[in-house]
Amino acid sequence: MNVVGIQRLLLIVILVAVNAALAAGVYVYFMPQGEKMERESRALRAQVGTMQADTDMMRTQFDEIKDIQDRYNKLRAAGFFSTQSRAWIKRGMDDLQKKSHILKVDYKIDAAQVTESEDLKKAGFVMLDSVITVDLEAVDDADIYNFIFWVENAFPGHVSVKSLKIDRAMDINEASLRRIGNGSPLVLVTAKVVFSWKTLAPKDETAAAAEGSV
Numbered sequence: 164m165n166v167v168g169i170q171r172l173l174l175i176v177i178l179v180a181v182n183a184a185l186a187a188g189v190y191v192y193f194m195p196q197g198e199k200m201e202r203e204s205r206a207l208r209a210q211v212g213t214m215q216a217d218t219d220m221m222r223t224q225f226d227e228i229k230d231i232q233d234r235y236n237k238l239r240a241a242g243f244f245s246t247q248s249r250a251w252i253k254r255g256m257d258d259l260q261k262k263s264h265i266l267k268v269d270y271k272i273d274a275a276q277v278t279e280s281e282d283l284k285k286a287g288f289v290m291l292d293s294v295i296t297v298d299l300e301a302v303d304d305a306d307i308y309n310f311i312f313w314v315e316n317a318f319p320g321h322v323s324v325k326s327l328k329i330d331r332a333m334d335i336n337e338a339s340l341r342r343i344g345n346g347s348p349l350v351l352v353t354a355k356v357v358f359s360w361k362t363l364a365p366k367d368e369t370a371a372a373a374e375g376s377v
């Protein structure tokens with residue numbers, strides 16, 4: 164006591180008390196706060212990770228939607244969304260007959276078969292499938308194949324050949340060649356082609372297409 168002095172001793176006691184208080188504060192307040200902040204930091208990092216995953220998923224979904232939109236636009240441009248107007252068929256057949264140089268075209272369209280599915284129902288569409296039977300008369304079988312090509316590529320929607328039968332209507336001889344050379348068209352081949360014509364149409368606009376055959 165004599166060496167240290169009472170004041171110095173009191174100062175040491177006060178410093179020890181302050182250190183003890185600080186230590187207590189660290190254990191009682193700062194350490195729990197630190198643990199709380201660490202938990203909050205981990206939660207925040209988890210939220211950031213979740214948001215990043217959501218962003219990546221949204222980017223992927225956006226790319227998928229864009230791809231679907233592009234395909235939808237191509238289908239619409241190709242006329243796939245069509246109610247299969249019978250008036251259009253008449254004009255279309257006349258035009259294709261001229262383009263392919265077919266001498267005669269007789270056709271019959273059965274009533275459209277309406278197909279529904281859950282996915283189509285959600286979109287408000289139905290699938291129309293019409294069978295088109297065409298009888299052709301031509302000078303050359305190449306004209307028949309040309310006509311089929313135009314039907315498959317000029318019709319709106321999707322057209323496929325279900326059956327094809329080509330017959331020779333007349334043998335080629337000197338007399339027939341002379342008539343052809345004089346510009347008189349002769350029916351040398353005939354064909355019967357059955358097409359399947361598929362389109363998607365709004366459900367509430369399909370009644371007219373399914374009324375009957377043409």
